[in-house]
Amino acid sequence: MNFSEVFKLSSLLCKFSPDGKYLASCVQYRLVIRDVNTLQILQLYTCLDQIQHIEWSADSLFILCAMYKRGLVQVWSLEQPEWHCRIDEGSAGLVASCWSPDGRHILNTTEFHLRITVWSLCTKSVSYIKYPKACQQGIAFTRDGRYMALAERRDCKDHVSIFVCSDWQLLRHFDTETQDLAGIEWAPNGCVLAVWDTCLEYKVLLYSLDGRLLSAYCAYEWSLGVKSVAWSPSSQFLAVGSYDGKVRILNHVTWKMITEFGHPATVNNPKTVVYKEAEKNPQLALGRLAFPAPRAAASPASNTESKFSLQTLKPIADRANPKIGVGALAFSPDNYFLATRSGQWLRPAPGPLTLSFEPQCSDPRRRKPDSVPNAVWIWDIQKLRLFVVLEQLSPVRSFQWDPQQPRLAICTGGSKVYLWSPAGCLSVQVPGEGDFQVLSLCWHFSGDSMALLSKDHFCLCFLETEERVGTAFGRPGDHT
Numbered sequence: 114m115n116f117s118e119v120f121k122l123s124s125l126l127c128k129f130s131p132d133g134k135y136l137a138s139c140v141q142y143r144l145v146i147r148d149v150n151t152l153q154i155l156q157l158y159t160c161l162d163q164i165q166h167i168e169w170s171a172d173s174l175f176i177l178c179a180m181y182k183r184g185l186v187q188v189w190s191l192e193q194p195e196w197h198c199r200i201d202e203g204s205a206g207l208v209a210s211c212w213s214p215d216g217r218h219i220l221n222t223t224e225f226h227l228r229i230t231v232w233s234l235c236t237k238s239v240s241y242i243k244y245p246k247a248c249q250q251g252i253a254f255t256r257d258g259r260y261m262a263l264a265e266r267r268d269c270k271d272h273v274s275i276f277v278c279s280d281w282q283l284l285r286h287f288d289t290e291t292q293d294l295a296g297i298e299w300a301p302n303g304c305v306l307a308v309w310d311t312c313l314e315y316k317v318l319l320y321s322l323d324g325r326l327l328s329a330y331c332a333y334e335w336s337l338g339v340k341s342v343a344w345s346p347s348s349q350f351l352a353v354g355s356y357d358g359k360v361r362i363l364n365h366v367t368w369k370m371i372t373e374f375g376h377p378a379t380v381n382n383p384k385t386v387v388y389k390e391a392e393k394n395p396q397l398a399l400g401r402l403a404f405p406a407p408r409a410a411a412s413p414a415s416n417t418e419s420k421f422s423l424q425t426l427k428p429i430a431d432r433a434n435p436k437i438g439v440g441a442l443a444f445s446p447d448n449y450f451l452a453t454r455s456g457q458w459l460r461p462a463p464g465p466l467t468l469s470f471e472p473q474c475s476d477p478r479r480r481k482p483d484s485v486p487n488a489v490w491i492w493d494i495q496k497l498r499l500f501v502v503l504e505q506l507s508p509v510r511s512f513q514w515d516p517q518q519p520r521l522a523i524c525t526g527g528s529k530v531y532l533w534s535p536a537g538c539l540s541v542q543v544p545g546e547g548d549f550q551v552l553s554l555c556w557h558f559s560g561d562s563m564a565l566l567s568k569d570h571f572c573l574c575f576l577e578t579e580e581r582v583g584t585a586f587g588r589p590g591d592h593t
Contacts, residue, residue, distance in 0.1 A: 114541055114574055114575065114576055114577065115574075115575040116543060116544055116545070116572055116573070116574055116575070117152055117572050117573040117574075117575070118152075118572065119545050119549065119570045119571070119572045120138065120145075120152075120570060120571055120572065121138075121140045121569065121570060122138055122139070122140065122566060122567070122569060122570050122571040123139050123140050123141050123163070123164070123569070124139065124164070124165065125552060125553050125566045125568075126138065126139035126164060126165075126166070126167050127139075127555070127564050127566055127571050128167060128168070128169060128555065129149065129555065129556075129557050129558065129564070130169050130173040130176075131169055131171055131172070131173050131558070132172075132173040133149060133557055133558050133559055134148070134149055134173065135147065135148065135149060135155070135173065135191070136148075136149050136152075136564065136573075137167055137169065137176055138571060139164045139167060139178075141163050141164070142159060142160045142161070142162055142163050142164060143157060143158070143159055143160070144156075144157070144158040144159075144160060144164060144167065144176070144178055144189065145157055146158075146176075146191065149557065149562075152573070155191075156189070156191065156194055158178075158187075158189045158197075160178050160180065160187050161180065161183065161185060161187065161199075162180040162182065162183050162185065163180065163182075164178045164179070164180060165179055165180060165181050165182070166178070166179040166181070166210060167179075168210070168211060168212055169212075170212050170216030170217075171212065171214055171215070171216045171258070172216045173191070174190065174191055174192055174216065175188055175189065175190055175191070175212075175216060175234070176188070176189055176191070177189075177210060177212065177219060179207065179209075179210040180207075181206075181207050181208060184201060184202040184203060184204075184205070184206050184207040185199065185200065185201055185202075185207070186199070186200040186202075186207070186210050186219060186221060187199050187200075188200070188219070188234065198234060200219065200221065200232055202221055202223055202230065205223040205224065205227065205228075205230075206223055206224030206225075207221055207222070207223060207224065208222050208223070208224055208226070209221070209222040210222070211252065213231075213254075213258075213261075213278055214254050214257075214258025214259075214278055215258065215278065215279075217233065217234050217235050218231055218232065218233050218234070218278075218281075219231070219232045219234070220232075220252070222245060225247075226245045226246065226247040227243075228241050228242060228243050228244075228245065229241070229242040229245050229252075229263070230242075231281055240281050242263065242274075242276075242281075243265075244265040244266060244267050244272075245263060245264070245265060245266075246264040246265050246266040246271065246294060247266075248264055248293075248294055248295050248296060249295050249296045250264075250295075250296035250297060250298065251263065251264040251296070251297065252264075252297075253297045253298055253299050253306070254278070254299070255299050255303035256299070256301050256302075256303055257303055258278055259277065259278060259279070259303070260275055260276065260277060260278060260284065260299075260303065260322070261275070261276045261278050262274070262275050262297050262299065262306050263275075263276065264294050264296075264297050264308075266294075270288055271288065271289045271291045271292075271293070271294040272286060272287065272288045272289065273286075273287060273288075273289055273297065273306070273308065273320070273324075274286045275306075275322070275324070285322070285323055285324040286324075287320070287324035289308050289318060289320075290316070290318060290326070290329065291308065291309075291310040291311075291314070291316060291318065292310060292311060292313075292314050293310065293311035293313070293314070294308060294309075294310060294311075295309055295310060295311050295312065295339070296308075296309055296342065297309075298342055298344060299344075300344050300348040300351075300365075301344055301345075301346055301347070301348045302348040303322070304321065304322060304348070305319055305320070305321065305322075305327065305348070305365070306319070306320045306321075306322075307319055307342055307344070307351060308320060309339045309342055309353075310338065310339065311338075312337050312338050312339065312340065312356060313337070313338065314338055315331050315332055315333055315334065315336070315338030315339060315355070316329065316330070316331055316338065316339070317329070317330040317331075317339060317342070317351075317353055317363075318330075319351075319368055327368060328367075328368035328369075330353070330361075330363060330368065330369075330370070332353075332355060332357075332359075332361055332370070333357070336356070336357065337355075337356035337357075337435075337437075337438065338355060338356060339353055339354070339355060339356075340354050340355060340356050340438040340439055340440055341353075341354035341438075341439055341440055341441060341442050342354070342442070343442035343443060343444060343451075344444075345444045345448050345451075345494070346444055346446055346447075346448050347448045348365060349364065349365045349448070350362050350363065350364060350365065350444075350494065351363040351365075351368075352442050352444070352451060354438065354439030354440065354441075354442050354453065355438060355439060356435075356437055356438035357438065358375065358376045358437065358438060358439065358455050359373050359374060359375050359376070359439070360373065360374040360376075360439050360442065360451070360453055360492075361373045361374075362374070362494075362497070371497070372497045374451075374453070374490070374492055374499065376439065376453070376455035376485055376488075376490060378422060378423050378425045378485065379420055379421065379422050379423070380420070380421045380422075380423070380499070380502055381419070381420055382419075382498070382499060383419040384498075385498075385499045385500065385501070385502060386500070386501045386502075387421045387501075387502045387504065388501065388502070388503045388504065388533075388538045389421075389504045390503075390504065390505045390506045390531075390540065391506075392506070421502075423485050423487070423488050423502070423504055424485070424487050424488075424504070425484065425485055426456065426484040426485070426486060427484075428484055436456055436484050436486070437455075437456060437484050438455070438456070439453050439454070439455050440454060440455075440456070441453065441454040441509075441512070443512065443513065443514055444494070444514075445514050445519040445521075446514060446515070446516055446517065446518070446519070447518070447519055448494060449493070449494055449495060449519055450491050450492065450493065450494060450500065450519050450521075451491070451492040451494055452489055452490070452491050452492075452512055452514070452521055453489070453490045453491075453492065454486070454488070454489055454490070454509055454512070455484065455485045455486075455488070455490070456484025456485050456486040456508075486508035486509060487504055487505045487506070487507065487508055487509065487525075488502055488503065488504045488505070488509070489502070489503045489505075489509055489512055489521070489523055489533075490502055491503070491521070491533065501533065503523065503531070503533060503538065505523070505525045505531070506525070506527075507525040507526060507527055508525060508526070509523060509524075509525055510524050510525055510526045510551075510552055510553065511523070511524050511552075511553050511554060512524075513554060513555065513556055513563075514556075515556055515560040516556055516558050516559075516560055517558075517559065517560035518534070518560060519534060519535060520532060520533070520534040520560070521533045521534070522554055522556065522563060524551040524552065524553065524554050524565070525551075526550055526551065526552055527550060527551065528542060528543050528548055528549050528550060528551070529541060529542055529543065529551070530543060530551055530554065530565060530574060541574075543565060543572070543574075545572070549565075549567050549570065549572070550567050550568065551565045551566070551567060552566055552567055552568060553566040554566065560576070561575065561576055562574060562575045562576060563576075
């Protein structure tokens with residue numbers, strides 16, 4: 114692994130272009146466009162205020178910068194640097210802005226979600242969509258860019274409208290059997306729309322493109338429900354993360370649950386490999402693994418007694434939005450693995466945190482599940498079992514799969530970046546002066562590099578070829 118020099122950054126705003134040629138980053142009110150290969154500055158744009166959101170168009174020819182405080186959106190062209198566009202929502206305000214799939218329309222959501230304004234860069238025409246719902250995920254586009262699903266709230270009821278993106282004509286409109294719709298998400302093949310209810314009501318609804326209800330799923334009642342949802346790349350599985358600390362996998366044939374994955378505080382299966390991060394020994398050379406050998410048992414006699422307890426954090430039950438449940442889900446691009454995190458990252462509070470190593474109670478009705486914010490769980494989807502657990506010293510901030518292969522990158526807000534693949538695990542210190550705290554990361558679509566983001570800076574991490582990385586990782590049990 115090689116690292117670039119460190120560049121300035123504001124608000125973690127750094128994104129690769131979809132075609133992989135450019136890297137955009139923001140420094141207060143300035144937008145910097147770099148060449149991915151040389152990191153030389155190609156364009157430098159100056160906006161009217163501090164940038165709060167950036168997004169590339171699908172063809173990588175335009176980039177928008179949103180300044181929510183001023184209700185402004187500025188659009189810049191890479192082909193014609195002298196061309197620019199300014200959109201002012203005026204007194205209506207602005208809370209969200211995004212591109213349409215064709216890269217020639219911009220959708221702005223006004224304050225209080227009164228409407229969505231569709232601006233055309235080609236014809237300069239303006240269209241309005243009323244009644245958008247203020248929720249976690251209220252707009253979803255199909256992967257082929259043909260349709261847009263919009264969550265709406267009319268007359269105290271939830272609805273979904275499906276629009277044709279080519280002319281913004283309404284294709285279907287139907288009400289949903291939800292009390293307070295929380296989010297919508299298309300399957301990758303664009304045939305099924307998943308709709309889930311508020312966390313106070315466990316309900317997942319599956320609709321066809323023509324608005325027919327295909328199935329409704331409810332795991333339990335009278336407790337906090339759905340927290341996260343993720344489709345598999347093949348559209349065969351829908352993973353539903355819940356507040357009870359379990360992930361339920363629904364199949365695409367009957368839309369019934371085929372299995373559920375729990376996140377107990379004790380790992381009992383001897384076939385499960387557990388990597389536990391340890392403080393680095395100063396005698397080890399730079400770049401060596403900071404993970405000890407996997408905790409899988411070595412002999413059949415000891416297999417029956419193999420147990421490993423993870424650090425858990427007792428949830429605070431008398432506060433709103435408890436930090437429990439499966440809050441992050443992600444399938445690997447080859448559909449073989451599912452990565453999950455049970456519990457959320459907590460901002461450090463004054464005073465020490467109390468950690469518990471007690472096994473989790475098997476009956477979720479008797480107590481709330483413990484939060485395990487320091488661990489990433491990797492599940493084998495083919496065998497429907499727990500494959501690997503990665504336990505970090507600090508709570509996991511973010512993780513993301515390599516777009517091209519089953520390789521997972523993890524950051525915890527420290528100065529290291531962690532990589533896992535079926536071949537093994539790797540921990541690498543980010544070089545540079547000072548303490549570079551990796552708060553977020555994003556992969557280049559080729560999988561050859563990724564951007565590591567800190568509060569005020571970013572750098573690029575370049576990975577070696579697959580053959581050399583496999584050698585560097587080693588195999589489970591080969592670590593020294």
